[in-house]
Amino acid sequence: MRNPFTLLKRRWSDSRKARTDGGTTSQAGSILDRDLVRSAPFWLPPFLLVGLFIYGAIIWNIVLSLTDFQGLGSPDYSALDVENYVIAFFGGTPSWSELTVSPIWNSAWNTVVLMVSFSVVCLGLGLVLAILVDQEIRFENTFRTIYLLPMSLSFVVTAKFWLYLYNVETGLVNIFLGAVGLGPVEIVQNPDLKLAAVAFALIWQFSGYAMIVYLAGLRAIPTGHFEAARVDGASTIRMYWRIIIPQLRTATVSALVVLTVFSLKAFDFLFSMYGGYQPGPSADILATRMVREAYANGNWAYGSAIAVLLFVMALAIVAPYIYTQYQRGEL
């Protein structure tokens, strides 16, 4: 006769162990996983909400992108085709419009340029700041708090600040450029500078985030590694370059993924800076193009198709990240 309590206890410790090594349990025989059922009241309602609003909406969006939904009224799901994707890639006059619709390459290119320049500079600046803040300085908390402060602001608010800073007559950036003999320069409406100006403002807002992630990474490195390098007589720069920075790979990857996704969401910033859906061709990114096509032009299905492409881009970056996290058992 087995004591039901020991059984229960074993069951629990079994599944506990299973969690740490990330997979199967020894309960393969049980038809009904009781803990699944008993914990369902807790995870199922949130899961249904996420399932409906995120995954349901994504699937619906894919279906919508295959329709000709345009203007007022409701979508017609009876005739599905990939016309919108053909238009997105090659341009042309779609069946749902009399006007020529341009392909997405311009905004796709801007998206990539913004994404790469923004993320790389953010990471570089964040790393330097993290190393500087990690030198056992006084007022460390104050410095950290100040560097992260812009991140608590809305894209809409930071866009208003930078619109002012970039102003050609009274903006601080132009006062500075004038003082060093470069300026005043029209920035916000200048096709050559627009995207760089947006990237710079976003770097101001989010480099503090990269610093926080790197700082956590630096703090996780055993003190011994620093000391060993010192004993070997390595210079500070050499020590960081050869020994410390290679150990920050995990921090780099996770910060990079988050920053990349931030840059895909820069819509709010552009909308606020340019007071609407029209940032102009040299600062148009996919996120802006999609919302403009759908909500300003009423080309709902075409907007959905662009959204699917944006989603695929995000997936290509995020899926490998989540997969490696899963394999390492860090989820």
Place this chain on the structure above:
Amino acid sequence: MSTETGRPEERSLFGYSLPRLGLYAILAGMTVFYLIPIETGLMTAITSPETYTGQFPYLPPLEPLVPNTGQFSLASWQGALDGLGQGLVNSLILVVPATIFSGLLGSMAAFGLTTISWRGQVGIYVLFVAGIFIPYQAVLVPLTQFWYNVVPLRAVFEPLAALPLVETYHWKLVALIITHTAYGLPICTLLFRAHYKKLSDEMVEAAQLDGASVATIYRRIILPLSIPMFAVVFIYQFTQIWNDLLFALTIVQFGDAAVVTQELVGIGVSQSGTNFPLRMAAALLAALPTLLVYVVFGDKFAKGVAA
């Protein structure tokens, strides 16, 4: 960690070595870089629009003591309050319930997927985590369809508008609350799960042996231990929802239910009058709640974003 050990400190000034002083100079320079946009905005916002010259936007308005800096005035803040008032109220109606719901549901989901362990839960959890990284553009058109054509929320609110304090346009805010709750859930679940993984198993196992139900374990053990994490999650969600523009644009679109970020965009649109004191006052007013939360709970905010 001590990276300074063994460094010879021969040259020094005020008790600091020269490299140390250089370090502090760089840190101070970066402080200026991060603060001066906000500082300039604040100084401009308290300058009267009539005397604003824009020559020294970063100096406090000290006329007539310092020429060309403009005179002190809070008129722009009154203007900003008039322009954003309705938006501030709507944002507040939206942000409080949405923050609480997403935090509570996130905690429940993390509990069901972490503390109570069962086969395959990681699969469900992956779907939650992936939701953090979705570009919201991929759901916008279905969201608009859902709230405008599928759910008759407006029809529910029309008769309710006879009640005091309820207006028909509140249906848009309710739609926005549910939307923000759903899209906030992934990050809330992630934050709570990280916390619950660190909790010791022994208490839960002991309670389990005592015959406590899953609900009792949550209420009596996990919930009290979650309070520090609730602070982190609430602060993070409050900031995210208050700062959002995209969902408001696509669900509220326009009208009486416009939230503060939408109204702030509008204040800057007029190209004719470059009334920078008003624009800056409005930007700071819209940012005030998140700035306050950040200044008071900065460490918790840092914890939220670093997770």
